[in-house]
Amino acid sequence: MQASTSLGSACRTQLAGKRVVSGHRYPNARIALKPAKSGAVASAVVAEDKWLARTVKEVATPSSLAALREQSKSALATLRMPTTRNEDYRFTDIAPLLRTNVQPAAAGAAVPSELLAAHELPGAAARLVVVDGVLRPELSSGLSGLPAGTYVGPLAGAPEAVKQKLGSLSNSRGGPFAVLNGSLVPEVLVVAVPAERQLEGPLFVLHLASGATGADEVAANAPRLLLHAGTGSSAELVEEYVALPGGRRYLTVAVGELFLEAAASVRHSYVQREGEGSFHFKSTLVHQAERSQYTLAEASVGGAIARHDLVIQQGGPETHTQMSHFLLCGPSQTHDLHSRLTLDHPHGTANQLHKCIVSHASGRGVFDGNVKVNRLAQKTDAGQLSRNLLLVPLATVNVKPNLQIIADDVKCTHGCAVSDLRDDELFYFRARGISAESARQALVFSFGAEVIQRMGHPVLQKRVQDDVSRTLLSAEPFAASA
């Protein structure tokens, strides 16, 4: 058998005055932050962590959520919020969050109709408006028009087999924020697509969050999604996170658990456009059965500190995973992507494209992308590329694309580039009479567009691109080129 392991890594770190930190000191060290799985502890348990003890309030628990709440609370009791001393949070300092008090959001927040009108998704099969974690049927549309057998709604009414899956991924592989979500989540939105059903048009989940009023308070927005795609089914999910008017002081701690049965196909677009100054922590946990296909396109442009923990497990042969991410870090924004993809079966494919722009000296991008090709995952074809643009001096990215390959007959590549714009790109514009500054703007715009376009939906793309333009304009003028 032929062993064809090629590991091409091109690390370009350049530009004097720009701080580039690539790689961790202990590449394989992982600090375990797994919740204790006892579950027998009563809900009265007080968290050991001071911030958690101070901030996590008792939240009403629907009976369908009782088990999850119980498990999360017992885990919470021994959980400590991570600091930069934890490897997984080494570059993402959540100290500003830990100085706040988390308060439950007031129920039934008013949603202006203009906000809803500004967040349409033409062609969507249904629009589900989730306010502070609670599905609001009166604001949603298209629910009644879904094909028979497709369930979209709260956990209580979901098919029993799907209900059983709640927490099965997050309990074992979610991080501290997934545990926090389990303690705060008011309701779970379930999407269940039956076997062989091809859902036409995307399911558009619009997450809205209201802010807290107190100076050191943040309102908790803890939405949770459980998606089950039956054998041979296909579906598209679009998630967008935005603030309600005036919503600055809030914490979104979201969890999505996605189960793809054999030969199921799920396209997932995730757009993080949270309010300025807010906190956003999302965990997406995906289990893919054999021959299933999961395609994620992500854009993270809002909030102050935002982190996405993406954990994908290929649970069968000939499984395909595609991930593309675009993160824009403007003034005082930290955007973190931690992805973990595990391949355990032969003939799997995986492709990841990570693109990050840091447009301000106080911005920071963090990427830890782990692809693990285990012993049985022969004939894997995996590619991983991280491209980072630092537009100003002192802009920072901490990137660690990493492959762990145990199988010996695989094709894997990964690469990482940290740079300013390429000279030949700029020159192409200038040779056509376009000024260096206009060229830079167009190229910066274009840099993210490669990922954003993968979402389809021009209206959604435009919302993201408008945010991008705003952030780029708010930053100090581009440093003069050449």
Place this chain on the structure above:
Amino acid sequence: MAHQILRSSRIASSTRVAQRSSRVHAVSVRCAAAPADVMLEVKDLTASIAGTHTPILKGVNLTIRNGEVHAIMGKNGSGKSTLSKVLVGHPDYEVTGGTAVFKGKNLFEMEPEERSHAGLFLSFQTPIEVPGVSNVDFLRMACNSRRKALGHPELDPLEFYAYIMPKLEMLNMDPTFLNRNVNEGFSGGEKKRNEILQLAVLEADMAILDEIDSGLDIDALRDVAKAVNQLRSDDTGVLMVTHYKRLLDYIKPDFVHIMQAGEIVKTGDMSLVDQLEAGGYATL
């Protein structure tokens, strides 16, 4: 002297195109009467690779008058492409000596975008792809930059469509071309055609075509050459860089230069090309 004429009449100049076959003859006649204005004059140009200071051009002399078509041939590494890039101000090269005067202005005192505004155009050998920027936006940006520099009003999107449609038609190009991203996923032929479309949109006075025949099949080469011929006029100059005679069969040059080790070592007409085809560079 510098003349900035709007050459909208150029498009209708099919009669001129028809006369091209007797071009060489016509030039000699005209030279005897009143020589056309000099478009580009390069004198003793030396240039090296920026950073490494490896000299590439070692004293190039070249004069192109209005209406003339010149071709530069030479082996790989002889400096053909470097010459074309140096003229438009590519940052990979630095000029170490000599002059280049374009329409009376010193090229080397101008930024790349100013050279473009002045009417100098380079068709790139390998145009870059720009995902996320549509062709029509890019073309309009380029067009308006030049219009602004020339003191003409900029075109809004609607006006620009009216402006570009006849050009697409002339180049026999599909309008869907406009909505695609700049060169993204284009075939070799489409990229070259897109370069010629940019040339048409910018209405440049002097076109430098760097190996526009590379990577083209027969049909695509014919189309691209036809487009270039349609854009030619008595007021424009063309400098082609090529390895092959077949391009010159379509776009007939008035002058053929042979470049070797950074210098133009021989100048003649099409007969030089025939000589090359027959015996290679060694026979020159």
